[in-house]
Amino acid sequence: MITSFASCSPPGNETDKIALQEFRSLLTDDSAGTLASWNDSLHFCRWTGVTCGLRHQRVTALNLDGRALAGTVSPYIGNLSFLRYLNLANNSFHGFIPPEIGRLFRLKNLIMSHNALGGGIPRNLSLCLSLVTLELDYNRLHNPIPSEFGSLSKLQKLSLPNNNLMGPIPASIGNLSNLEELHLWSNNLTGGVPISISQTRLKIFEAGENQLIGGFPSALYNLSSLDTIILTQSQFSGSIRRDIGLLLPNLQILYLGFNQFTGPIPDSLSNVTNLAKIDILSNNFTGRVPASFGGLQNLSWLNLGFNFLRSSTTDGLSFLADLANCSNLEMLDLEYNQFEGELPVSVGNFSSQLNQLLLSGNRIRGRIPEVIANLFSLHKLSMDDNMITGNIPMSIGRLSNLQSLSLGQNKLTGHIPSTMGNITGLIRLYLYNNSLEGSIPLSLGDCKSLLYLLLCHNKFTGTIPSHMIRPSSLLIHLNVSHNSLSGPLPPNVGNLKNLISLDVSYNQISGEIPTTLGNCLGFEELYMQSNHFRGPIPQFKGLKGIRFLDLSNNNLSGQIPEFLVNLSSLLQFLNLSFNNLEGEVPVRGIFGNTSAIKVDGNRELCGGIPELRLPSCPAKSFPRSIKHRPLKWVVDIIICASCAVALLSLISLFWLRNSKKEHLPTRSFGHFHKRISYDALFKATDGFCSSKLIGSGSFGNVYRGTLGPDGKIVAIKVLNLQQKGAFKGFLAECKALSSIRHRNLVKILTACSSIDSHRNDFKALVYEFMVNGNLDIWLHPNDEHMQFKPLSFLQKLNITIDVASALDYLHHQCRTPIIHCDLKPSNILLDDDFTAYISDFGLSRLIFDSNKDIFSSHPSSSAFQGTMGYIAPEYGMGVRPSTSGDVYSFGILLLEMFTGRRPTDNIFKENFDLQKFVKSVLSKRATGILDQSIFCGEVGESMDKEGIWRDCGIDQAECLISVFEIGLICSAQSPKDRKDMNGVARDLLSIRD
Incomplete structure (x- = not known):
C-alpha cells in the first residue's frame, strides 16, 4: 500500500506534506500541543520540528526530540525521500520501527532512543547507506542485531543499549571501518566479542550488562584508538594482559566490574597518562595495588572493591601515600579486600577533591588519624568491618560536607565526639558493634538531615536525649538496641513522623510506652523487647503499615488491645511473650496464625486458638444472690x-x-532394622559432638554418625522435644516413612524412642547418609561450600524429575495419599550420583476419604506450619492442606533452581514475587533469568552450552521456556489452575527425553 502510494502521489513537495499528515494521524497524544502548527495555515516547511531544503523545499530534517508525543510511527515516513535527519527521541512511541525507513537513502542520522518501540530492528535499515549515526537505545527491541548492518560503511555511531536484544554480536560489524562508537550494554547478548571488530576505528566500546563470555576480548588489544571500555556485569573471566597499558595508550575509562577476572592488576596501566576512571569492582583480582598508579595525574575514580587484593606484609598500607599524588582523585574504593595495617598519616594528603573514601571490610587496625579531617570535600567515609581501635577523633567534626559516616563493626572506644553535631548535612551515621560508651550526645540533634542512625551493640548509658528528637527530624531508621540505656522513652518520639524502623530493644528503658508512638504513621518495624516497660499496651490505631512488632520480655500488663486484631495483613510477626498480660487472646487477624505470634510467658492469658495451648477462659456468669452460690x-x-x-x-x-x-514398638517399623538404643547413637556421634552436626530438620538437629562393626555412615535426626509439635512430627515421619517405598524417598533405617543420660525423653530417626548433602547448599553455596561445582542444566532437570516422580507416588500411588507439606531445597537430599531424595516428613499429612487429618483435629491454616516462600497461598486463608499445596511448593522449587533466586530474596517485595519476576523476563528471553551456573556442565566436567542443549534434545529457548512454564503453572495462585504431579512428571520427562 505504501509503495502504491509512492508511485501515485503528486510530484514534488506535496508528497512530503501528505507523509507528514499521515505521520500525525497515528499520534495518540500531543497534550503539549507541539504539532498545533501542523495545519494548512502554514506551509509545512514552517511546521514545528520540520526543516526543508532551500532549493527544492523538500523535508530534510524532522526533529521532534522530547515533545511528549505518543503513538506509532507511520510507515509514510519512508516517503520523505530527501530526509537526512530524523530524531524522534524521548517520546512515547510504541509499536514497530517501520521497515519503510530503509528507503531513505539520503538519511544520515536516525535517532529514536528513549521510547517504547518493540519488535526486531528492521533489516531494511541496512539500505540507508548514508547513515552516520544510528541510535535506538532505551526501547523494547528484541531479536538479534541484523548482520546486514555490516553494509553501513559510513556508520560512525551505533547505539543500542537498554533493549532486549539477544544472540551474538555480529561479526559483520567488523566491516564498519568508520565505526567509532559501539554501545551495546544492558541487553541479552551472548557469546564472545568477535575478533573482527579490531578492523574498526572504535574509540568507545560499551558491552556491559549482557551474557557475554570468554576472556578479556582480544580484539580490543588491537584498537589503540580506544578511550572507553565498559564490560561490567557480564561473564568475562581470565587475566588481563600485562601490556594492556602499552597497547591502549589513549584509554580514559576502564570499567570491568562484576565479572570473574583474575590475576594481578597490570602495572602497565600507569603508562596511560589520560586514564581517568578504573573500576574493577567485584572480580577475583589478586596481588597488590601498583604503586605506580600514583603517577596517574588525571585519575579521578579508582574502584577496586570486592576483590582479593592485599597489601605488603612489611609496608602495610603505604601504597596509600602513592595514591595521594593523584591530585584529581575524587573516589577511592578499596572495600572488602585483604588489606591490612594501620592507616598512614598520608591519607590526610589525598586530593582536596576526594568525596568518597571507602575502606570497609579489610584488616585495618590502629587509630583513625586526626588528619582525616583534611579531606574536607568528603561526602562518604566508610571504614566498617575492620579492627580499628581508639577514639573517634574530635577533628571529624570538621568534615562539614560529610553525608555518610560508617565506622561500625570495629573496636572503637570512648565517647561519640560532640563535634559530630557540626556535620549538619549528615544523612547516615553507622557506629554499631563497637565498645563506645557514655551518653548519646545532645549535639546529634543538630544533624538535621539524619535519616539513618545505628548505635546498636555498644555500651551507651543514660537516656535517649529528647533534644535529638525534633519535630523537623527526618529520621527513617533509629537503632539503639543492645546498650545500657535507661529512663523513659521520650514522649516526643512521636515527632518522628517519617520513622519506618525503631529498635530500642535489649536496654533498661522503663516507664510506659508513649502513646505518641501512634503518631509515627510510617512505622513498619518496632522492636522494644527486653526492657522494663510497664503499663498497658497503647491503642496504636494509626500504625496501619506495621509489619514487625516485638514487645516481649517487659512488664506490660492489661489486656491485648483490639487494634492488634484489626491491623492489616501486612503484620507478619507479633511477639507479646513474657509480660504480665491478662484476659482472652483474640482468634481473629494475626492471632489465627501460630507461626506469626508469640504470647507464651503471660500467666493470666487464656483462650485463643487451640494451638496456643492456653487455658480456657472462665465462662461469663450472670449475677446471682449470695444464697444461691453454694448450690x-x-x-x-x-x-x-x-x-x-x-x-x-x-x-x-x-x-x-x-x-x-x-509407643512405636519394633514391629510398627515393619521392614526397619531393630530399634536402636540411645547409648548406641551417643557413641555413633561422639556424644552428639558439634563437629558431627550437619544440619537441621523441622524439629531438631541432624548428625553424621557411624553405626555397627562395619562402620556404616548414617544421618541421625535428634528431635528437640521442647519444640511444640515435635513429638507429633516424630509420629508423622514414622507413620509416613514406614508405609512407603520409592527410589526417590529417603529411607529410614531405624528409630530410637528412649531417655537420655539426663533422664529426659529422647527420640531420634536414623536415615541413610547422603554424601552430597541437600540441594540448598548446591543452589546457594555459602563460604563453607564455595568449592562446590555448580549443578549443570541436566543435573537440575534430573533432580526435578526425581522430585516430581516421588511426589507423584505420594499423591497418586499410595493407598492413602500423603502430603509432604514442607517441600523446599533443604529437604531434598542428593546421593553420590546426584539422585534426589525427598526427606523430612515431620509435617506430612495423610488424607482419608473422610477428609480428616489423622494428626490434627484443627486443620486450619493457623495450625499449619511450613516454610515462608514455599507455602501455598490458600493455606493462609484456612484451606486444609492438599496435594495442590505440594504442587505449588514444587513450582517454586523449580523456578528457584533455574533462576538461582530464592522466593524470599530481597528483590521480592510487596506485589513482586518470583513468579512475576519469571513472567516479566520470560517475554524477553528465557536465558535472561537463567541461573548461568548451569552452563558449567556436570560436576567435575567441562560442558559447553551447545552440549547442554543437544542433550536436552530441543531448541535452547524451547527447552528453557518449557521448564519455566511448568514452574509457573505449578505455582499458580489458584489450586484449580495447577497441574497434578502425574502430569508434571510426564512433562519434565518429555523435555529431557
Missing part, C-alpha cells in the same frame, strides 16, 4: 466430676486402641 458450686463440682470420669474413660479407650502406634 451452684455443688452443681458445678458434680458436673465437673462426671465430665472428668467420662473423659478418662474415652482417653483410656483411645490409648488402648492406639498405644501400639504411639
Whole structure:
C-alpha cells in the first residue's frame, strides 16, 4: 500500500506534506500541543520540528526530540525521500520501527532512543547507506542485531543499549571501518566479542550488562584508538594482559566490574597518562595495588572493591601515600579486600577533591588519624568491618560536607565526639558493634538531615536525649538496641513522623510506652523487647503499615488491645511473650496464625486458638444472690466430676486402641532394622559432638554418625522435644516413612524412642547418609561450600524429575495419599550420583476419604506450619492442606533452581514475587533469568552450552521456556489452575527425553 502510494502521489513537495499528515494521524497524544502548527495555515516547511531544503523545499530534517508525543510511527515516513535527519527521541512511541525507513537513502542520522518501540530492528535499515549515526537505545527491541548492518560503511555511531536484544554480536560489524562508537550494554547478548571488530576505528566500546563470555576480548588489544571500555556485569573471566597499558595508550575509562577476572592488576596501566576512571569492582583480582598508579595525574575514580587484593606484609598500607599524588582523585574504593595495617598519616594528603573514601571490610587496625579531617570535600567515609581501635577523633567534626559516616563493626572506644553535631548535612551515621560508651550526645540533634542512625551493640548509658528528637527530624531508621540505656522513652518520639524502623530493644528503658508512638504513621518495624516497660499496651490505631512488632520480655500488663486484631495483613510477626498480660487472646487477624505470634510467658492469658495451648477462659456468669452460690458450686463440682470420669474413660479407650502406634514398638517399623538404643547413637556421634552436626530438620538437629562393626555412615535426626509439635512430627515421619517405598524417598533405617543420660525423653530417626548433602547448599553455596561445582542444566532437570516422580507416588500411588507439606531445597537430599531424595516428613499429612487429618483435629491454616516462600497461598486463608499445596511448593522449587533466586530474596517485595519476576523476563528471553551456573556442565566436567542443549534434545529457548512454564503453572495462585504431579512428571520427562 505504501509503495502504491509512492508511485501515485503528486510530484514534488506535496508528497512530503501528505507523509507528514499521515505521520500525525497515528499520534495518540500531543497534550503539549507541539504539532498545533501542523495545519494548512502554514506551509509545512514552517511546521514545528520540520526543516526543508532551500532549493527544492523538500523535508530534510524532522526533529521532534522530547515533545511528549505518543503513538506509532507511520510507515509514510519512508516517503520523505530527501530526509537526512530524523530524531524522534524521548517520546512515547510504541509499536514497530517501520521497515519503510530503509528507503531513505539520503538519511544520515536516525535517532529514536528513549521510547517504547518493540519488535526486531528492521533489516531494511541496512539500505540507508548514508547513515552516520544510528541510535535506538532505551526501547523494547528484541531479536538479534541484523548482520546486514555490516553494509553501513559510513556508520560512525551505533547505539543500542537498554533493549532486549539477544544472540551474538555480529561479526559483520567488523566491516564498519568508520565505526567509532559501539554501545551495546544492558541487553541479552551472548557469546564472545568477535575478533573482527579490531578492523574498526572504535574509540568507545560499551558491552556491559549482557551474557557475554570468554576472556578479556582480544580484539580490543588491537584498537589503540580506544578511550572507553565498559564490560561490567557480564561473564568475562581470565587475566588481563600485562601490556594492556602499552597497547591502549589513549584509554580514559576502564570499567570491568562484576565479572570473574583474575590475576594481578597490570602495572602497565600507569603508562596511560589520560586514564581517568578504573573500576574493577567485584572480580577475583589478586596481588597488590601498583604503586605506580600514583603517577596517574588525571585519575579521578579508582574502584577496586570486592576483590582479593592485599597489601605488603612489611609496608602495610603505604601504597596509600602513592595514591595521594593523584591530585584529581575524587573516589577511592578499596572495600572488602585483604588489606591490612594501620592507616598512614598520608591519607590526610589525598586530593582536596576526594568525596568518597571507602575502606570497609579489610584488616585495618590502629587509630583513625586526626588528619582525616583534611579531606574536607568528603561526602562518604566508610571504614566498617575492620579492627580499628581508639577514639573517634574530635577533628571529624570538621568534615562539614560529610553525608555518610560508617565506622561500625570495629573496636572503637570512648565517647561519640560532640563535634559530630557540626556535620549538619549528615544523612547516615553507622557506629554499631563497637565498645563506645557514655551518653548519646545532645549535639546529634543538630544533624538535621539524619535519616539513618545505628548505635546498636555498644555500651551507651543514660537516656535517649529528647533534644535529638525534633519535630523537623527526618529520621527513617533509629537503632539503639543492645546498650545500657535507661529512663523513659521520650514522649516526643512521636515527632518522628517519617520513622519506618525503631529498635530500642535489649536496654533498661522503663516507664510506659508513649502513646505518641501512634503518631509515627510510617512505622513498619518496632522492636522494644527486653526492657522494663510497664503499663498497658497503647491503642496504636494509626500504625496501619506495621509489619514487625516485638514487645516481649517487659512488664506490660492489661489486656491485648483490639487494634492488634484489626491491623492489616501486612503484620507478619507479633511477639507479646513474657509480660504480665491478662484476659482472652483474640482468634481473629494475626492471632489465627501460630507461626506469626508469640504470647507464651503471660500467666493470666487464656483462650485463643487451640494451638496456643492456653487455658480456657472462665465462662461469663450472670449475677446471682449470695444464697444461691453454694448450690451452684455443688452443681458445678458434680458436673465437673462426671465430665472428668467420662473423659478418662474415652482417653483410656483411645490409648488402648492406639498405644501400639504411639509407643512405636519394633514391629510398627515393619521392614526397619531393630530399634536402636540411645547409648548406641551417643557413641555413633561422639556424644552428639558439634563437629558431627550437619544440619537441621523441622524439629531438631541432624548428625553424621557411624553405626555397627562395619562402620556404616548414617544421618541421625535428634528431635528437640521442647519444640511444640515435635513429638507429633516424630509420629508423622514414622507413620509416613514406614508405609512407603520409592527410589526417590529417603529411607529410614531405624528409630530410637528412649531417655537420655539426663533422664529426659529422647527420640531420634536414623536415615541413610547422603554424601552430597541437600540441594540448598548446591543452589546457594555459602563460604563453607564455595568449592562446590555448580549443578549443570541436566543435573537440575534430573533432580526435578526425581522430585516430581516421588511426589507423584505420594499423591497418586499410595493407598492413602500423603502430603509432604514442607517441600523446599533443604529437604531434598542428593546421593553420590546426584539422585534426589525427598526427606523430612515431620509435617506430612495423610488424607482419608473422610477428609480428616489423622494428626490434627484443627486443620486450619493457623495450625499449619511450613516454610515462608514455599507455602501455598490458600493455606493462609484456612484451606486444609492438599496435594495442590505440594504442587505449588514444587513450582517454586523449580523456578528457584533455574533462576538461582530464592522466593524470599530481597528483590521480592510487596506485589513482586518470583513468579512475576519469571513472567516479566520470560517475554524477553528465557536465558535472561537463567541461573548461568548451569552452563558449567556436570560436576567435575567441562560442558559447553551447545552440549547442554543437544542433550536436552530441543531448541535452547524451547527447552528453557518449557521448564519455566511448568514452574509457573505449578505455582499458580489458584489450586484449580495447577497441574497434578502425574502430569508434571510426564512433562519434565518429555523435555529431557
